Amino acid sequence: MKIKKIVGKKLKAIRLKSDMTIQELAESSRVSSNMISRIERGLTIPSVEILMKLANVFGKSINYFVEEVSTTHEIVHTAPGGRDTTVYEDERNMLTESFTSGLRDPQFMSFLCTIPKGGMSGEENMYHPGDELIYLLDGQLKVTIGRETYLLNAGDSLTFKSHLPHRWVNVGEDDARVIWTLSPFTTI
Known part of the structure; x- marks a missing residue:
């Protein structure tokens, strides 16, 4: 699976599991809702800085978003x-x-x-x-x-x-x- 898809899939899954809207995540992370939407749809790879902001909201490391458990x-x-x-x-x-x-x-x-x-x-x-x-x-x-x-x-x-x-x-x-x-x- 391509890295864009892995990151997007995991971000959407943890956001939904945390019962957050894209707008709520944008406010918590200080990452634009447009960027979050593009990441979740697998259209872009976020920079390390953006990934760190998103990871911190959920108490995860950025590795969480890029590694497949298997x-x-x-x-x-x-x-x-x-x-x-x-x-x-x-x-x-x-x-x-x-x-x-x-x-x-x-x-x-x-x-x-x-x-x-x-x-x-x-x-x-x-x-x-x-x-x-x-x-x-x-x-x-x-x-x-x-x-x-x-x-x-x-x-x-x-x-x-x-x-x-x-x-x-x-x-x-x-x-x-x-x-x-x-x-x-x-x-x-």
């Missing part, structure tokens, strides 16, 4: 080219490869992200429960956390509490390749 395991090995990938065609314009996709009830999420020159998290800050680790493999990434700005170069890492307002942008001339780890949102 495909989870206690040990997952993937070779290069075999990881689940997602392309975000918003201001991020980035490609993510999940290291934890398929792991049963993970307590963290980890991705290899490829962010093109100028790719960014958006003009607005993000914030959510948990901790984040950013390890820059290649390129340059400017990360702003609160009032502090950090310029990361290849080999640099940054760890912070995710409830702090944060945003990022690739300020380098080339793609930035980043290992991004988030832990935990909420145990499923």
Whole structure:
């Protein structure tokens, strides 16, 4: 089943189980009702930020929306080219490869992200429960956390509490390749 359909089906099911209308979910999550409708119909893949907002309303991790129970395991090995990938065609314009996709009830999420020159998290800050680790493999990434700005170069890492307002942008001339780890949102 395609990721768009999985996310949409699970979002609609948990919304109905919670006896919520699309409008009520929009108000609780601060995600537009139009976007929620498009996600539920499998017409779009939400950004990580939007998925986190929706997941938080239901006390779930974003993994809840993207994994099929029958495909989870206690040990997952993937070779290069075999990881689940997602392309975000918003201001991020980035490609993510999940290291934890398929792991049963993970307590963290980890991705290899490829962010093109100028790719960014958006003009607005993000914030959510948990901790984040950013390890820059290649390129340059400017990360702003609160009032502090950090310029990361290849080999640099940054760890912070995710409830702090944060945003990022690739300020380098080339793609930035980043290992991004988030832990935990909420145990499923």
